Amino acid sequence: MSLDVKDIPASEAGDLGGIDHGKSGIRVLKNNIATVLIWAAFLIALIPLVWILWTVLSKGLSTILTVTWWQKDQSGVGAPGFDTNVRGARHAIIGTLEIAAATSVIAIPIAVMTAIYLVEYGRGKLARGVSFMVDILSGVPSIVAGLFIYAVWVTFFGWKLNAFCSSLALVLLMVPVVCRSTEEMLKLVPNELREASYALGVPKWKTIVKVVLPTSFSGIVTGSLLGFARVAGETAPLLILAQYTQFLNYNLFSGNMAALPTLINVNVPNMAGDQVSADRVWGAACTLILLVLVINLLGRLIGRLTRVKS
Amino acid sequence: MGKRIDVKDLNVFYGDFKAVEGVSMTVEPRSVTAFIGPSGCGKSTFLRTLNRMHEVIPGGHVQGKVMLDDEDLYAPGVDPVAVRRTVGMVFQRPNPFPTMSIRDNVIAGLRLNGVKNKKVLDQKVEESLQGANLWNEVKDRLNKPGAGLSGGQQQRLCIARAIAVEPQVLLMDEPCSALDPISTLAIEDLIGKLKEQYTIVIVTHNMQQAARVSDKTAFFNLEATGKPGNLIEMDDTQQIFNNPSKKATEDYISGRFG
Numbered sequence: 096m097s098l099d100v101k102d103i104p105a106s107e108a109g110d111l112g113g114i115d116h117g118k119s120g121i122r123v124l125k126n127n128i129a130t131v132l133i134w135a136a137f138l139i140a141l142i143p144l145v146w147i148l149w150t151v152l153s154k155g156l157s158t159i160l161t162v163t164w165w166q167k168d169q170s171g172v173g174a175p176g177f178d179t180n181v182r183g184a185r186h187a188i189i190g191t192l193e194i195a196a197a198t199s200v201i202a203i204p205i206a207v208m209t210a211i212y213l214v215e216y217g218r219g220k221l222a223r224g225v226s227f228m229v230d231i232l233s234g235v236p237s238i239v240a241g242l243f244i245y246a247v248w249v250t251f252f253g254w255k256l257n258a259f260c261s262s263l264a265l266v267l268l269m270v271p272v273v274c275r276s277t278e279e280m281l282k283l284v285p286n287e288l289r290e291a292s293y294a295l296g297v298p299k300w301k302t303i304v305k306v307v308l309p310t311s312f313s314g315i316v317t318g319s320l321l322g323f324a325r326v327a328g329e330t331a332p333l334l335i336l337a338q339y340t341q342f343l344n345y346n347l348f349s350g351n352m353a354a355l356p357t358l359i360n361v362n363v364p365n366m367a368g369d370q371v372s373a374d375r376v377w378g379a380a381c382t383l384i385l386l387v388l389v390i391n392l393l394g395r396l397i398g399r400l401t402r403v404k405s
Numbered sequence: 406m407g408k409r410i411d412v413k414d415l416n417v418f419y420g421d422f423k424a425v426e427g428v429s430m431t432v433e434p435r436s437v438t439a440f441i442g443p444s445g446c447g448k449s450t451f452l453r454t455l456n457r458m459h460e461v462i463p464g465g466h467v468q469g470k471v472m473l474d475d476e477d478l479y480a481p482g483v484d485p486v487a488v489r490r491t492v493g494m495v496f497q498r499p500n501p502f503p504t505m506s507i508r509d510n511v512i513a514g515l516r517l518n519g520v521k522n523k524k525v526l527d528q529k530v531e532e533s534l535q536g537a538n539l540w541n542e543v544k545d546r547l548n549k550p551g552a553g554l555s556g557g558q559q560q561r562l563c564i565a566r567a568i569a570v571e572p573q574v575l576l577m578d579e580p581c582s583a584l585d586p587i588s589t590l591a592i593e594d595l596i597g598k599l600k601e602q603y604t605i606v607i608v609t610h611n612m613q614q615a616a617r618v619s620d621k622t623a624f625f626n627l628e629a630t631g632k633p634g635n636l637i638e639m640d641d642t643q644q645i646f647n648n649p650s651k652k653a654t655e656d657y658i659s660g661r662f663g
Contacts, residue, residue, distance in 0.1 A: 218463060287500040291563070293461055295514030295570055296490030305517050309504040 155381030276318030557588020
């Protein structure tokens with residue numbers, strides 16, 4: 096049932112129990128204007144997103160739909176225009192996955208344990224300090240994280256760079272992201288559950304491990320995978336720390352290792368005059384987006400499967 | 406089973422703030438004692454000192470003695486975790502563990518304390534659910550989530566969970582305030598049955614409930630906001646409701662304030 100306010104003349108409005116429909120008309124107008132503005136803002140925000148997706152997919156999809164893209168590396172590629180094959184990105188895909196996986200293995204335990212400390216144990220100065228440091232860390236530009244690891248690894252210790260250095264730099268970027276999201280998830284666990292557990296004579300650490308963490312598990316997994324997706328696309332530290340190579344390298348701890356962002360970076364200078372380089376760039380961009388999408392979907396799936404049912 | 410509680414001159418603090426002052430009382434074994442009084446008078450706070458749950462709140466501490474038979478709960482070297490295994494608690498809002506099935510909820514306390522024998526656990530599930538008058542309603546769906554039960558069933562599940570660890574004393578902090586009258590009746594019946602085995606202390610805002618279920622009643626009050634609450638009087642429930650010795654008690658139970 097809808098009664099259109101505009102159809103009722105203001106003079107008649109007085110008969111309806113003294114409700115002034117003239118004012119409602121203005122309110123309806125305001126409502127309509129606000130609705131239009133909100134939708135317009137939404138559509139404007141959508142434009143760059145759709146644009147990016149369209150550009151990357153239209154230019155890169157054909158490349159990544161070939162089997163060679165996933166099977167081969169770039170070995171044998173020489174000067175621009177010299178090699179007429181796009182070849183593959185297997186070396187970069189493996190590199191990105193390995194670097195991001197190593198990052199996650201180090202960063203997630205640190206981040207989750209920091210979050211547990213902050214939510215469950217932290218009181219007073221130390222906790223405030225730690226929380227402040229996490230804020231600072233999340234504000235560190237990624238290139239600075241790369242420079243820091245370079246300074247420690249090469250300048251201070253005098254070691255040779257390898258792909259693991261990139262992981263270390265990315266750890267600095269991933270920890271605050273995962274820590275903050277885990278903190279939020281732990282705070283969502285009702286205090287009543289902790290008290291119920293204490294009242295059964297369960298020690299605090301066991302309460303955290305067996306009651307608090309399982310209750311917030313799906314949220315922690317989702318947050319961790321979002322952190323994974325973020326570092327998989329991170330470029331700046333890799334420019335400093337991960338020397339690009341055309342060859343497939345499985346070993347994080349020795350030799351150079353390619354990654355999708357550095358594959359893009361190497362090919363961009365030749366893009367303008369060389370269609371093959373352009374194909375590599377867009378193919379790698381497309382692969383990266385696909386990778387992040389798959390990880391996000393995976394996160395949602397795990398989140399859904401492990402969510403607490405009621 | 407069921408131990409006597411002797412409280413001597415207990416002061417309860419939140420940080421520097423004294424919330425409850427100078428409480429001394431004796432709770433007889435295998436009886437039901439009700440705490441009544443206006444909001445903020447410290448009856449829940451005091452209840453939580455009886456199993457050292459008060460210390461879970463940052464800054465929470467006490468002065469004085471709480472004796473369980475001849476053991477001082479606050480003696481140095483007493484582990485609060487061990488105290489809570491002896492003195493169980495049921496909370497205002499039903500709080501079954503959402504990640505666990507009905508079965509796992511009941512044996513959560515045992516399992517988290519290291520009991521692994523499946524036979525023992527299975528037996529305990531049935532025994533505790535029987536004890537909480539819930540067995541017949543849930544025996545066919547023990548593996549369903551505990552959060553899927555109705556509010557009253559959840560509360561009885563929480564009682565089953567609390568008695569599964571075989572405590573001596575059961576504390577109940579307004580266990581019926583979130584429940585409808587029929588579920589409330591079920592819990593009250595259950596309290597009458599549980600007191601054959603356990604010492605029960607119940608905080609309630611419902612004076613009819615206190616009159617119905619308890620043997621003794623303690624009336625708490627506070628002089629003014631910001632002042633600590635104290636125990637005004639404690640006596641047989643009949644006596645408190647029919648012929649209280651203090652004027653404040655009479656005013657409160659006859660509805661003149663609070």
